[in-house]
Amino acid sequence: MYASRRARLTGLLYLAPALLFVLVFTAWPMVQMAWMSLHSWSIIEPPKWVGLANYLRAWNDRQFWTSLGFTLEYTAWITPVLIVTGYLLALLVVPNTPLRKLTRAVVFVPVVIGLGVSSLLWYWLFSYDFGLVNRALVDLGVVAKPVVWFGEDANRAMWAVITSIVWKVVGFGMLLFVAAMQSIPQEVNEAAMVDGASYWQRVRRITLPLTARTVLLVTLFSIIGSLLAFDQFYLMTAGQPFNKTATSVFWIYLNSFPYLKLGYGAALSLVLAVIILLMTVAQMALARKTHA
Amino acid sequence: MSAEDTLVRPAPRGKDAAQAMPGGRAAYLVGALCMVIIAIMIAPLLVSVAASFKTTAEAAAIPPTWFPHVLSLDSYERLWSYQDGLPTYLFNSAGTAVLTILICLGLTIPAGYALARFPIPGKELLFVFLLLALIIPYQALLTPLFFMFAELRLTNTLAGLAIIHTAIQIPFSIYIMRNSFEAVPRELEEAAVIDGCSSWQVLLRIYLPAIRPAIVTVALFAFITSWNEFLAALVIMNKGSIFTLPLVLAAARQETSIGGTDWGMLQSGITIAIIPCVLFYVLLQKYYVSGFLSGAVK
Numbered sequence: 001m002y003a004s005r006r007a008r009l010t011g012l013l014y015l016a017p018a019l020l021f022v023l024v025f026t027a028w029p030m031v032q033m034a035w036m037s038l039h040s041w042s043i044i045e046p047p048k049w050v051g052l053a054n055y056l057r058a059w060n061d062r063q064f065w066t067s068l069g070f071t072l073e074y075t076a077w078i079t080p081v082l083i084v085t086g087y088l089l090a091l092l093v094v095p096n097t098p099l100r101k102l103t104r105a106v107v108f109v110p111v112v113i114g115l116g117v118s119s120l121l122w123y124w125l126f127s128y129d130f131g132l133v134n135r136a137l138v139d140l141g142v143v144a145k146p147v148v149w150f151g152e153d154a155n156r157a158m159w160a161v162i163t164s165i166v167w168k169v170v171g172f173g174m175l176l177f178v179a180a181m182q183s184i185p186q187e188v189n190e191a192a193m194v195d196g197a198s199y200w201q202r203v204r205r206i207t208l209p210l211t212a213r214t215v216l217l218v219t220l221f222s223i224i225g226s227l228l229a230f231d232q233f234y235l236m237t238a239g240q241p242f243n244k245t246a247t248s249v250f251w252i253y254l255n256s257f258p259y260l261k262l263g264y265g266a267a268l269s270l271v272l273a274v275i276i277l278l279m280t281v282a283q284m285a286l287a288r289k290t291h292a
Numbered sequence: 293m294s295a296e297d298t299l300v301r302p303a304p305r306g307k308d309a310a311q312a313m314p315g316g317r318a319a320y321l322v323g324a325l326c327m328v329i330i331a332i333m334i335a336p337l338l339v340s341v342a343a344s345f346k347t348t349a350e351a352a353a354i355p356p357t358w359f360p361h362v363l364s365l366d367s368y369e370r371l372w373s374y375q376d377g378l379p380t381y382l383f384n385s386a387g388t389a390v391l392t393i394l395i396c397l398g399l400t401i402p403a404g405y406a407l408a409r410f411p412i413p414g415k416e417l418l419f420v421f422l423l424l425a426l427i428i429p430y431q432a433l434l435t436p437l438f439f440m441f442a443e444l445r446l447t448n449t450l451a452g453l454a455i456i457h458t459a460i461q462i463p464f465s466i467y468i469m470r471n472s473f474e475a476v477p478r479e480l481e482e483a484a485v486i487d488g489c490s491s492w493q494v495l496l497r498i499y500l501p502a503i504r505p506a507i508v509t510v511a512l513f514a515f516i517t518s519w520n521e522f523l524a525a526l527v528i529m530n531k532g533s534i535f536t537l538p539l540v541l542a543a544a545r546q547e548t549s550i551g552g553t554d555w556g557m558l559q560s561g562i563t564i565a566i567i568p569c570v571l572f573y574v575l576l577q578k579y580y581v582s583g584f585l586s587g588a589v590k
Contacts, residue, residue, distance in 0.1 A: 011410025018403035025459045032436035103326040112573045114520030116538035117565045129354045231522045256435040269432040
């Protein structure tokens, strides 16, 4: 009895630093965020209680809706592109031959570099005068003169960003797909081959159904990641033209920091957090099923 | 009848078809495809690294050249002395990353030990609490954190940034640590306890050597997160002398040398920022892969 009480105390002692850290730097800010969102809050003046005024303000804020709409549009386009590209890549490289293993390793390289740094790299590649994308397009005769990728047309800018992000993160989905495909028992495919099923028939009837959960999981990862997009737009489009490519996190950033409207920024953050939470709950439920 | 039987017997045909794949035209196609994909993935990095070795004049050429005609270290020299100087920014980035690794390991090794080996009341609830950051993106928490850091005077400090980076990494690290402590056979510990070791000695002598792969994984991901992270750094650092590498590169993007961005210098900075990431990837690939896979299903 004494020993077990002692063991409990020792255990709690080992756990205490981590608990304290999460309490102070994650749990408390969550509470603080909700509290701040009900105030007009800047660092310079004392906070003033405003009730739900910040939320009402978001409701009437054109840029809030523009940002949310653009973020959803970006998410809706990039997610299928990422899933399809990642899945096709995985199908190509799933057998363990040296060349395919090398391809797998190389496709994964951009995943480990920074999103900020890769955004700066692609900002250069897509630049009007100095970018190699325009150089290649002009040399190949695809366009007569260089294309203005950023700052002129929101849609064109979005696709340039999508290109860079697919390059940057497609290896992550591919890795999960390869793992899922490799866990399919060999006999299942062999039995289908014996029955004379073609490659694509096997992909459709065996591989896809047996990896469906991973596909859903990666889809949710892509959705959550895209809804939180910031670096790539801040660094590549800077929100231009006319803040049409300023994402939700971008709008939160602008309000909270340069403008120091912390109360409003907190309200916007809370709205975004709730949207993400719904996605995360779905993802966790799914992950648990996939794992079991 | 018997001839037809052998002809249509599916087993050998299916097998033949499978064996035909690696040897036949399909194999060449797969090989060619793999090569094209490798080229596409490598090209952006290759041209960027190449551009960092262009001369100042060539880096500003319109239209741009694919590869430098003359190799030069001009860009690196300019970056070396850019504003507070490259060494300052490297120190800030590396310092934040090292602090993040230390805080992360310091918190999650004991926590993983506690969760795996001690009869703590309400253990599962506490475990879920430690994973709290999973349900709320740190991007949404930056507004209250910024206010808190302003009060605690943690803005414009490497420690402050390392705290945010640690908060991002805690769920993943706790998860990895707990699993890895639980995978160590209990017999090892029991023998040590009989020999009169305290729980602290057991942790140091028995568990630390046994969980080395988990320590490497947690440290690796803490490093990568911290070294690469941009938004939190942008929010809490507003003094140039305390900028991390991604921040100073973002600032340099807008900087004008001779009527435009100094592209050569930007490329040299990008190259330097990428080197440790790729190096660790090549050296520690298996930790990366297992980390990403277990992180994804956590």
